[in-house]
Amino acid sequence: MRLYFAPGTIAVASALALLEEGAAFEVATVDFASQGQRSAAYLAVNEKGRVPSLETPNGILTETMAILEYAAPSLIPAGAWSAAKMREVMTYLATTMHVAHAHKMRGHRWARQESSWADMKTLVTENMAEAAAYLETKIAGPYVLGDTVSLADPYLYAVTSWLEGDGVAVEAYPRIAALRAAYETRASFGEAQKRGFV
Numbered sequence: 001m002r003l004y005f006a007p008g009t010i011a012v013a014s015a016l017a018l019l020e021e022g023a024a025f026e027v028a029t030v031d032f033a034s035q036g037q038r039s040a041a042y043l044a045v046n047e048k049g050r051v052p053s054l055e056t057p058n059g060i061l062t063e064t065m066a067i068l069e070y071a072a073p074s075l076i077p078a079g080a081w082s083a084a085k086m087r088e089v090m091t092y093l094a095t096t097m098h099v100a101h102a103h104k105m106r107g108h109r110w111a112r113q114e115s116s117w118a119d120m121k122t123l124v125t126e127n128m129a130e131a132a133a134y135l136e137t138k139i140a141g142p143y144v145l146g147d148t149v150s151l152a153d154p155y156l157y158a159v160t161s162w163l164e165g166d167g168v169a170v171e172a173y174p175r176i177a178a179l180r181a182a183y184e185t186r187a188s189f190g191e192a193q194k195r196g197f198v
């Protein structure tokens with residue numbers, strides 16, 4: 001498999017999950033500084049011009065939720081309730097918290113005027129803090145579902161890496177801080193550091 005990756009992005013979640021699964025994969029780094037995500041070569045991989053994308057024996061897979069489910073099936077808990085609770089958090093990360101963060105740099109997706117982009121930026125800290133406060137109540141501890149790592153954990157780790165840059169102090173959310181600290185002790189996280197993903 002080949003993961004199309006850019007540092008500091010949501011592609012970190014896929015890299016962490018693949019490593020936690022013990023999957024073999026190579027990486028193609030997409031250079032955002034030169035707008036590599038919009039190059040013809042990359043658009044041929046992912047017409048949306050976003051990372052991550054995962055090249056698999058079956059073809060290209062996009063969207064973090066889908067990539068995590070395919071690439072790290074051992075991190076899906078047995079039992080419909082636990083799996084649904086995991087996806088409840090993942091869906092919130094994908095559709096609410098990631099979108100709130102994107103309003104800082106990507107206002108042009110939602111409005112034409114630069115003044116509107118500036119206005120949107122003023123709400124990023126507040127919205128990310130609200131999202132963190134919500135997540136804080138959803139973490140059983142140390143991981144989202146308790147003692148066992150699930151797909152929600154690398155996802156939550158990647159998204160909460162943005163909090164500080166968005167003006168939100170992680171220390172104000174002890175369960176998030178504890179989850180991040182626990183995840184950082186994992187062998188897979190050490191491997192992620194060695195390979196330059198985090």
Ligand SMILES: N[C@@H](CCC(=O)N[C@@H](CS)C(=O)NCC(=O)O)C(=O)O
Binds near residue numbers: 011064
């Ligand atoms: N729904 C997608 C969103 C992917 C996404 O928006 N990725 C951002 C990086 S965090 C990106 O590639 N942005 C490039 C751009 O907007 O030009 C997912 O969850 O995988």
